[in-house]
Amino acid sequence: MPRQLWLLRHGDAEPAGAGPDADRELTDKGRRQSVAAGRALVRLGVEFEAVYASPRTRARDTAGLAAAELGVSPRVHQPLHGGFTSEDADELVSGAGPDARILLVGHEPDFSQLVWNLTGGRIDLKKGGLAVIRLPDAELLVLLRPRELELLAGIG
Secondary structure, eight states: OOOEEEEEEOOOBOOTTSSOGGGOOBOHHHHHHHHHHHHHHHHTTOOOSEEEEOSSHHHHHHHHHHHHHHTOOOEEOGGGGSOOOHHHHHHHHHTSOTTOEEEEEEOTTHHHHHHHHHHOOOOOOOTTOEEEEETTTTEEEEEEOHHHHHHHHTOO
16 A cells, blocks of 8 residues: 555644744644544554654644544654645655555645645645545545544544
């Protein structure tokens, strides 16, 4: 099976202006979305070679909550802070095994732009949503909204 890049947008967070952007925390809804994402991934039977998170608080916390469900520890990856590019993704994936699943937890508009750059597909990745790209043929396999992840997780 080819490599896959899984993109999880951080969960719902405090509004902009509530403090420094990098320090914005998840809301209760965002924490629920993050746990649901992790549980959905467990129910799908996905195993990740690596989980990387933006250093921003809301993404780090999303990654921590989702990865805890998976029994793995996320690593902070500075390029996910903002301006994450297809070259950044290539760098992460190039060091992975041939059948690796890599989970990235980060932000918009970076993830939608990454999907566009790799696949030519235009998406609207909701907070707490997930997109999956198969590599090297750069095919968008899945786009899930937070509500769909909750249903997969058996929540709600």
